[in-house]
Amino acid sequence: xxxxxxxxxxxxxxxxxxxxxxxxxxxxxxxxxxxxxxxxxxxxxxxxxxxxxxxxxxxxxxxxxxxxxxxxxxxxxxxxxxxxxxxxxxxxxxxxxxxxxxxxxxxxxxxxxxxxxxxxxxxxxxxxxxxxxxxxxxxxxxxxxxxxxxxxxxxxxxxxxxxxxxxxxxxxxxxxxxxxxxxxxxxxxxxxxxxxxxxxxxxxxxxxxxxxxxxxxxxxxxxxxxxxxxxxxxxxxxxxxxxxxxxxxxxxxxxxxxxxxxxxxxxxxxxxxxxxxx
Amino acid sequence: xxxxxxxxxxxxxxxxxxxxxxxxxxxxxxxxxxxxxxxxxxxxxxxxxxxxxxxxxxxxxxxxxxxxxxxxxxxxxxxxxxxxxxxxxxxxxxxxxxxxxxxxxxxxxxxxxxxxxxxxxxxxxxxxxxxxxxxxxxxxxxxxxxxxxxxxxxxxxxxxxxxxxxxxxxxxxxxxxxxxxxxxxxxxxxxxxxxxxxxxxxxxxxxxxxxxxxxxxxxxxxxxxxxxxxxxxxxxxxxxxxxxxxxxxxxxxxxxxxxxxxxxxxxxxxxxxxxxxxxxxxxxxxxxxxxxxxxxxxxxxxxxxxxxxxxxx
Numbered sequence: 001x002x003x004x005x006x007x008x009x010x011x012x013x014x015x016x017x018x019x020x021x022x023x024x025x026x027x028x029x030x031x032x033x034x035x036x037x038x039x040x041x042x043x044x045x046x047x048x049x050x051x052x053x054x055x056x057x058x059x060x061x062x063x064x065x066x067x068x069x070x071x072x073x074x075x076x077x078x079x080x081x082x083x084x085x086x087x088x089x090x091x092x093x094x095x096x097x098x099x100x101x102x103x104x105x106x107x108x109x110x111x112x113x114x115x116x117x118x119x120x121x122x123x124x125x126x127x128x129x130x131x132x133x134x135x136x137x138x139x140x141x142x143x144x145x146x147x148x149x150x151x152x153x154x155x156x157x158x159x160x161x162x163x164x165x166x167x168x169x170x171x172x173x174x175x176x177x178x179x180x181x182x183x184x185x186x187x188x189x190x191x192x193x194x195x196x197x198x199x200x201x202x203x204x205x206x207x208x209x210x211x212x213x214x215x216x217x218x219x220x221x222x223x224x225x226x227x228x229x230x231x232x233x234x235x236x237x238x239x240x241x242x243x244x245x246x247x248x249x250x251x252x253x254x255x256x257x258x259x260x261x262x263x264x265x266x267x268x269x270x271x272x273x274x275x276x277x278x
Numbered sequence: 279x280x281x282x283x284x285x286x287x288x289x290x291x292x293x294x295x296x297x298x299x300x301x302x303x304x305x306x307x308x309x310x311x312x313x314x315x316x317x318x319x320x321x322x323x324x325x326x327x328x329x330x331x332x333x334x335x336x337x338x339x340x341x342x343x344x345x346x347x348x349x350x351x352x353x354x355x356x357x358x359x360x361x362x363x364x365x366x367x368x369x370x371x372x373x374x375x376x377x378x379x380x381x382x383x384x385x386x387x388x389x390x391x392x393x394x395x396x397x398x399x400x401x402x403x404x405x406x407x408x409x410x411x412x413x414x415x416x417x418x419x420x421x422x423x424x425x426x427x428x429x430x431x432x433x434x435x436x437x438x439x440x441x442x443x444x445x446x447x448x449x450x451x452x453x454x455x456x457x458x459x460x461x462x463x464x465x466x467x468x469x470x471x472x473x474x475x476x477x478x479x480x481x482x483x484x485x486x487x488x489x490x491x492x493x494x495x496x497x498x499x500x501x502x503x504x505x506x507x508x509x510x511x512x513x514x515x516x517x518x519x520x521x522x523x524x525x526x527x528x529x530x531x532x533x534x535x536x537x538x539x540x541x542x543x544x545x546x547x548x549x550x551x552x553x554x555x556x557x558x559x560x561x562x563x564x565x566x567x568x569x570x571x572x573x574x575x576x577x578x579x580x581x582x583x584x585x586x587x588x589x590x591x
Contacts, residue, residue: 116344116345116377120371120372123369127342130341130343134349134350137328163333
């Protein structure tokens with residue numbers, strides 16, 4: 001896998017990812033566009049700049065690990081894996097269909113590249129702690145990245161893991177929160193207020209970085225910073241827009257888990273394509 | 279009687295972990311603040327770098343173990359059966375079993391013989407919860423010798439497994455040299471009058487009942503079916519054919535436990551009448567273990583009465 005270092009090329013990669021996300025969800029007739037699109041820029045930087053892995057050898061012991069704690073963003077993960085070369089892009093069209101390896105939520109026993117099955121929220125950070133802990137025990141250099149939804153932070157287990165990670169000084173662990181401020185039932189601050197979120201993670205002893213989750217340069221710098229931090233885990237609170245990149249989906253909770261119809265798809269792809277060619 | 283004949287089953291587990299600590303560098307032990315009670319502290323003192331106490335956080339513990347297993351570790355996750363099977367059920371279902379991870383779950387303090395701590399601490403539904411999970415193996419050893427062997431074998435076997443232990447010191451039924459194989463029921467006594475299947479330390483009451491029954495000229499076959507899943511169908515069908523009916527004894531709810539597992543096999547293969555000595559749709563309560571076993575119809579005396587009746591029917 002070739003590492004992309006140019007910001008413009010990473011931006012373009014993120015748009016390619018968005019294109020396939022929307023396309024595959026429309027084909028499936030169901031799925032989660034909102035939270036897949038909001039994390040597309042973060043995903044693109046992670047997979048095409050930050051992480052070390054080998055699609056020809058998914059079991060490579062020293063690879064960096066990515067855990068999609070917000071499992072409903074499966075279309076994002078599948079698209080990243082396809083673009084990275086784990087499987088053909090054409091397989092993306094099998095999403096959510098019978099006999100497909102691309103289950104509605106990621107199933108690791110079916111698809112190489114998916115580290116662990118997720119879908120039931122609140123578990124990814126704990127799993128990542130285990131992987132990071134094993135890395136420390138074995139003196140390995142791999143790093144562990146976990147993408148959490150902000151609504152997911154309602155789950156108490158996340159905070160159990162937050163305590164564990166600092167207690168064990170897991171500086172090889174980087175969590176990223178896709179802070180799009182919307183969960184299924186509405187605004188996170190209305191449903192179950194998360195703020196002051198940075199103060200919470202600070203209090204739990206994490207190195208906390210606030211960024212604009214759609215600014216490629218911000219994202220690159222955040223990972224750069226993570227790689228310099230010792231003796232504590234890092235969390236990147238990435239301010240994002242749910243449905244980012246498709247005008248009619250942006251900031252609408254209703255697009256959390258709904259597929260676009262034919263006209264909506266055309267409109268969405270047109271918008272994304274326009275940005276791909278600028 | 280030799281002192282090694284009466285020991286808590288968790289001692290067998292604790293000793294097996296010590297052995298595994300020496301022989302398999304990948305074996306790790308996790309506990310949730312109950313390590314003196316579950317005997318994992320023995321391992322923790324000897325191998326502190328491979329012992330993780332997560333504090334009182336069972337859900338976190340199960341998923342941390344999941345992560346460790348992804349890196350080739352063999353984590354033994356240990357706490358009271360009631361907490362690990364109930365509180366962390368979703369973590370076991372959606373992460374460990376769904377991803378088919380090599381995580382070993384050890385639930386100590388199974389059954390009402392936990393005693394004074396009462397219903398909140400007595401796991402009586404754990405076998406049901408664990409055996410319904412696809413890819414999960416469920417083993418319920420009867421004494422400390424068997425717990426030792428089960429632990430050693432589970433460490434070698436790939437995939438998720440639940441090992442159920444108990445609190446009380448009970449009389450050993452097997453010995454150091456008896457054969458033990460996961461998935462293969464063990465015939466403890468061959469008799470001519472009926473067949474009794476049991477799992478776990480309740481076996482010590484069954485063995486006491488056997489002596490009482492001999493005095494009444496009743497000679498049952500007694501089978502220690504320590505593996506609830508995968509269950510030894512062949513053995514169950516064989517004895518259902520021989521006697522036309524079966525009896526089961528367990529320290530667990532009747533719903534979903536050993537009796538239910540056997541009934542599933544019989545209903546599909548060789549329908550036969552059954553009598554299930556178990557806990558019927560209620561929680562446990564505080565009391566001395568022997569008092570509770572008697573009150574719940576699971577003491578040697580009560581088992582004996584039930585067998586007598588069952589043989590006459």
